[in-house]
Amino acid sequence: MNKHDGLADWMSKLPAELTTVPLWNLAIPGSHDSMAYCLDTSGDLEPDIPSWYPNLEEVFPGVYKYIIKRWTSTQALSITQQLDVGVRFFDMRIARLPDEDDGTLYFAHILYTTATVLRTFRQMSKWLAEHPKEVVIISCSNFNSMSDDDHQAFITQLMEIFSHTLYAFDQNDLQGGNSNNLPMPPTDATWWTFRTPAFYVDYTTDPNPNVHCIALYYSVLFWLQVTPTLQDCWEKNHQVILSYADQKQAANQELLWPEIDYWKANPKAGDEEVGYGSVAEKRAEEVVEYLTNRLQKEGRDEAKFFVSGLNVTAVEYDVLGDPLGELVKWASDARPQLMQWAIKQQPGPGHNCINILAMDFVDQEFVQTVININTGKENNTGKNDCE
Template identity: 35%
Template structure:
């Protein structure tokens, strides 16, 4: 990792290998007890202007109108750097929502979506992630696949095809889900087994040993930061410190599903609202952690801004020391 020094202090300037830099006493800590930076709607930087509108439902009928698709793409773009750049920045959890494109000439291809489908297909992105994981064997990646839009026809066949693709791409890197008899994975146990990819698959009918069940994602379901903070505080309090599984705390804001969505799409760009809210949300996160010092995955929009990654990583303790390659 790169570093700069001044007055005897070390400043982290790259988090591409932050897990391997954590204090040794954290190497045996279950992964659900580590604070892990994540990205919300991780592939939204890649939305395809030629895709039909998938959400919100109120705008689906306007899909033929290019101007409306452009507005949806602007509103739905919650990440502005590629998946590889997110990995390099230190993000280790990815919110990956899967869909099939309407009237796709290749019906067995899968894409990501947020408002619109992505240009890049799922397998291509998974291979990019696998290539990165191969170069960073001590960084544990958590991929949360969910939603599966337009899987209504041949649903079991489509899920099986996607699962086989996941297993083929990642192979021996996949960390199997734990049973009641298994100890929860730690950094050390993953390193010893040479496994550094965990795939959460939110479809209970297709839970195979290589796949983990859905990871609970707490979010405020509001465009108001104060409402989001209050909802997250309530959820974290209800969860308590003794649960023993992964969970994600979403700092992201959420567009309304009623007619108020048009206010943000046409008058108050949601991207600007999101950017204005992140510094406040990070301050809330630090205060929350000082009061109830447990946190697992923390997900956000625009993950390379406002010291999001470093703020989350430092919840694990002192800033990890850097070692130059």
């Protein structure tokens, strides 16, 4: 038996009262840059990255890609191992190799991965078929070097791979109506189009302001009706919530969800001189400060997925100052502070409640901690009082 089998089906083992809670009101464990465990040093670097990455070649000729890999590898577990230990949010950075014309897509984090996108998603689909009560949230973003044709071909492939397991963002498009039995809006394509939640109207031939108000009204109604819970997913045999960050390419695709907001702290300049226990610990302090302040001052959007990024980031002077270092050591040094912040949080609909917690180098301990937040086992309150 796999040593991680205990968490492979954790969603099906949640208390009954949590299975009817909207998924954006649960604490869900996720992985940051989920595929950056198989970066390929034999290929090129991504285009449009900070210039200091390729400049490393001048300082460390012959080995600079290995140095980059040490600082940009964010996970140690494969995608199926992450699923086995209970990770349920996946941060997928999609890219196409600029010089290849065969349409193959990869993942990327400065370097490209050896794993292809389609093979990885097929592995995930196979795993889900073996765990029918587990639900995953997949966030597709970046899309470096992808053309419009690449996007449309990729979306078609996603529909084929996950097919009936996709939980639609716009349920009403599939049902041909709405649960409130409201009259359906006109569907004349000459003046009526909308895509929730962007709330835009194509008034190409009829600039009637009443029409625009009706369009916004129905957009809001349709948006409010989509509230995924575990129970709802189980009843519909849906296991995949698929977010596509490029909303232009995803327009009119009712199965695709909009981009999921990822809250991530940016490193502050001058940290190399702080005299702290380690720069990684200082970065962890910055992450905690950023997440705390944003939750308190700005707060989360209700009825919407969002990610709190429990990950530290290395910048140019970190790598140049310690070329033999690696991100995994930083993650280990930063982890105690980040986990201490996490266990003090609570999920729920409140303004300063958390939802998805994503971390580098995820493991069973991290996942179990996040799961326990749902029942109050970590903060010892046994209740949810975030506001």
